[in-house]
Amino acid sequence: MTGLPILSILLAVPLIGAIACLFVSAPAARWIALAATLIDLLLGIWLWAAFEVGGPQWQFVEYQKMAFSPFAWALGIDGIALMLTMLSLFLMPICILASWTTVERRVPEYMAAFLAMETMMIGVFMAQDIFLFYIFFEAGLIPMFLIIGIWGGAERIYASYKFFLYTLLGSVLMLVAMLWMVNFTHGDTYIPHLLATDFPPQAQTWLWLAFLASFAVKMPMWPVHTWLPDAHVQAPTAGSVILAGVLLKLGGYGFVRFSLPMFPEASAQLVWVIFGLSLVAIVYTSLVALVQRDMKKLIAYSSVAHMAFVTIGLFTFNRQGIEGALIVMLSHGLVSGALFLCVGVVYDRLHTREIERYGGLSNNMPAYALLFMLFTMASVGLPGTSGFVGEFLSLVGAYRTSSWLAFVATTGIILGAAYMLYLYWRVAFGTSRNADAAAMPDLNARELVSLGAIAAVVLWMGVYPESFLAPMRSDVSTLIARVERAAPPGDSGLVVRTAHATQGEGAR
């Protein structure tokens, strides 16, 4: 470990870029934004390379006590946080590229809002102080509110309010829970200490529910998911990518970081809430997705269904489930982000998201059709893509907990294939229904680079997931050790020998 405060630098670069953007013209703002996100990505790659797999749980730790302050500037990452930070850093330059020409009004403000968002999002993953976490968690609302509200579609104002108020209501209850926890520990706000604190079981239930209120909205879980389709549909393309790619991961990250290890008893006791809501989400939102006429809405509903796999996997209390859920999070961030980009590509050309208006795109846009196909397959969970690894592992985990759970959850895979292939069929195959759709040019270099980069990572994660699982493995072990005492027994009757399990997960 070096003495360089690498995490602080990662946070500072986009923020400085954001402030710089406000004072320059539109073209300069674009280049500043791209440069800032690329520098951050390079720093992130260096961070990943320097991350010591199997080393201490928390690495790159920074701790700066601030005088008279209720929180400390405490940063540090474990493998889970590293992976999610990398996801955000990877998607950001792509978002900037996606808005290169499509955003024409108020470009400097747009780029500034995006860069500020980046700082807040990666800050959430890095924060090791509970109140610092809260600040980052909440502060992302302001730029996202502005992004949806200023640069969004026709119904943008309604969507921006809904997004802001839903998420705010969830979060404030979490704040009260955090205050209670810190009072319980007599002012200790350091997350690693709180992770080792055993809260009284009765209190755990309330705390868990308060955290659920926040994370369920961010996740989003049924029935508080309704902000998501509105926000997605109205947000500009890059905004949707960030929403799907990173903001939705904040909820899952919250479950892994707070709900499970801090309140294991409550998690076990209320696991039926999670399973129930997730199963409803999988079946219901998949069916809803099947009948959507708007491409973005369809993908938005599919996000809700995919996130339900995350919640199921996390609360199975076993290794396959949790690792699967984490991979689903990463995979979904890439795949749904890429799908939104695909929608953005055709939207930029035809200015409509109606599925009806397209058709036969494989004739005039072969490169586009190929990449779109790849991401559709990844979303369905075809072996060889990232989607398969995550969904398979979390379903295995679910089966170990309850066979009925796995049974209902698996219908989500079938329905997922149905709505995604139906979408792809209507958009890419057949003959074109409109002359203007048939005249659309294929991907340009900028779009090709963006989508190609994501496609490469999707395949990498599908073929060799070990690269992504290895940094997280010991953290998952720590988590399992922490929640083991409360883990509910499974009904499948599977006896998994520990040695076998370790071997099965890929020998190092």
Place this chain on the structure above:
Amino acid sequence: MLDSLHLTLPELILSTTALVLLMIPAYVGDRSAKLVTWLAIAALAGAAVAIPGYWGPPRSGFGGLFVSDGFATFAKVTIYAGAAVSLIAAMGWFGRDRDYRAEYPILILLSSVGMGMMVSASDLLTLYVGLELQSLAAYVLASFQRQDTRSAEAGLKYFVLGALASGILLYGISLLYGFTGSTLFGDIARAIGAQKASAAGLSHGTLFGLVFVLAGIAFKVSAVPFHMWTPDVYEGAPTPVTAFFASAPKVAAMALLTRFTVQAAGPATFEWRQIVVFMALASTILGGVAAIGQPNIKRLLAYSSINNVGFALVGVAAGTAAGVASVLFYMAVYIVMTLGSFLVVLRMRDSEGRSVEGIASLAGLSRTRPALAMAMAFFMFGLAGVPPMLGFWPKFYVFNAAVATNLTWLAAVAIATSVISAYYYLKIVKIMYFDDPAPAYAPTRDWAQSALIAAAAIAVSPLGYYFIVGPLASASANAASALF
């Protein structure tokens, strides 16, 4: 005697200056208004410097009627600063219509004397005298534009309802005096303690006295259900006066309420807490819901002040040192945000220089006046309490105090209601940033106001965190420790 007089040095400075300044316009006329205003600001600064209670233990004078301690010092500095800012705001606003008169700064000075006495009162009668002095000056200020019917109406409404509240307060004071045998806070607390320890428990007379006194003060802080005057008076009064009402007197009344509940009614915490909790929740809910449909920015900010008072009352309900500190912290940050918002409102003038109050006229401000819009957005997000704005921290401390005293449910309900108020703060941001531009406001060249807006915006921005939260939190904690 000299010792006691020394304690009232700031009040002496302010009253003497007010009386001397009164002479100037008598000879020179209203031409001297600007000069008088700057002298009044200098007097407020001098008074702030002359406060004797910065260091050392609390000292009381005049046989315990008047105290000078850290608590009073903190409140007085905040009050004087608020009064000075509203004076600067007034100069630019009135000056344009040539209706600014030299009495205005003098009334503010007299009101500040009253507020100083309110926060230093450790006796029910000092409390009453201070409150009345503050209020009488405020009634005149509300109807300062006497040709304007709205202003006159505001003054009259404020006066009639204020008189009623004073009556209720006096009634409560006489009951407390009758049933506890004293008007001194310390003696009342001892008497209440003795009553509670006795077999008969707290006497009904004392309880009624407490209720009436709290009701009287609740009127001054405009807590629900004693808030009815606020929107009307805020709307009718000239805008700089509204800015003043929303800042300094709120701090004074809240400090008064805090000192009374802790020092005089401390042993009866269980009894008064129910009242305060009710007022807190009713204020946050009503202050949130009622503002949603308001088309007038001044009325909206009036409801916003009711809403914020509700959150500060959560800190009062805690009744601990942390709670008191959080109230002081809350009020200090609140007046920065609210004065900042009002300074922006003062800038709202159409192309002919008439002031406009409709929220719709803010539309598209981010295109026509980006800096002003950004400052206003900072104030709005701050009032909504969204981190990382400074406005998050007062709420944080208030709820932290409530949670620490096992009032977690209160914190949870109150914080959930803050989402309601977030809606209308967002609405202002939406109008400024999302909507198509309305006709631009007339340009202004008032460097003092611009500097104040900029300073307030920087203070409430995340940058302000480093400079403000730490020192302010420790100052308010020190101030609160004076009461315990």
